Amino acid sequence: MGERENDELDRSDTTLVIVTGVSGGGRSTVARALENVGFYVVDNLPQALMLEMAELAYAAGSPARLTAMVLDVRSRAFSADLTGAVHALKERGFNPHVVFLDAADDVLIRRFESVRRSHPLQGDGRLADGIAAERKLLEEAREQADVIIDTSHLNVNQLRRRVEEMFGGEDARRLRVTVLSFGFKYGLPPDADFVLDARFLPNPFWVPELRDLTGRDEAVSGYVLGQHGAVPFVDTYSRLIVGTAPGFEREGKRYLTVAVGCTGGKHRSVAIAEELATRLRESRVSASAQHRDLGRE
Incomplete structure (x- = not known):
């Protein structure tokens, strides 16, 4: 198995995914999702053993x-110098992809309180103290990440599905685009690479027969896309993403999050996100639409 097969492969053919992030961010869910799409997963690996594990x-x-x-900050061998470890892997010929899981402080506090666990770094302090200490320790790891997944508004199934979409299938090395709708009233998605604002379009909320529907409904989608400027808006950003995708792939970026916002994340952003994802797929870009705030109103 080993030598003859590896004569035909170089180290970059081994797909390496490094998962880290804040405690309570969802690392266990991501590990299970990666196993679902065929990955061999090593949990709680000390950072010092990354190169050896890759070999x-x-x-x-x-x-x-x-x-x-x-990687887990609770490991005694954990070091904040993830940049150096990743650089060592690249020098050896590997092409690692770093995934960082994050979530808002209040969400993390609720998660720890719901399972009645203390934070691994809080010591004799409060949960908030442990979270703050961990964020400082992970600053460099977050900067090193190829993709940051904010799990604040994702349940276990949504997070699993997102990871499986990112890493599953034969084209896992291609750029994968997530078009994420959201409501500005709930805050910007911190993992967005591009943020598009659909609030220049008339709001279907003020049309009585459309108010209770969503951007996934044909009546709302038709209304939004029928407004002046809507189709050129989608066309422009579709061309931008399609045109830059080959460059992102050459530079080793595999995951792109395009966030489309409106006021509440129910009508305009959802319709635009669905249409943009469809246009990208028609242009042979791997894309899926997700809706962060749908159902919150």
Whole structure:
């Protein structure tokens, strides 16, 4: 299995995903999702063993061609110098992808309180103290990330589905675009690479027969896309993303989040996000639409 097979492969053919992030951010869910799409997952790996684990995965050939390493700040061997560790992997010929899981402080506090657990770094202090200490420790890791997933408004199934869409399938090395609708009243998505504002369009909320529907309904979609400027808006951003996708792929970026916002995240942003994702797929860009705030109103 080893030598003959590896004569035909170089280290960049071994897909390495490094998962880290804040405690309570969803690392266990991501690990299970990666296993679902065929990854060999090593949980709670000390950072000092990353290069050794990568070499073992390469030597194993096909059985470990897809390998994920989940790093945990609670490991005694954890170091904030993730940049150096990733650089060492790249120098050896690997092409690692770093996924960072984040969530708002209030969400993390609720998650810890719901399971009646203390934060691993809070010591004798409060939950908020542990979260703050961990954020400081993880600053460099967050900056190093290829993709940041904010899990504040994602349930377990939504997070699992997002990870499976990112890493599943034969085209896992291609750029994958998530078109994410949201409501400005609930805050900007912190993991967005591009933010589009659909509030220049008339709001279907003020049309009585459309108020209780969503942007997924044909009546609302038709209304939104029929407004002056809506189709050129989608066309412009579709061309922008399609035109820059090859460059992102050349530079090793695999995941792009395009956030489309309106006031409440129910009508205009949802309709535009669905249409933009459709246009991107028609242009052979791997894209899916997700809706962060749908159902909150």
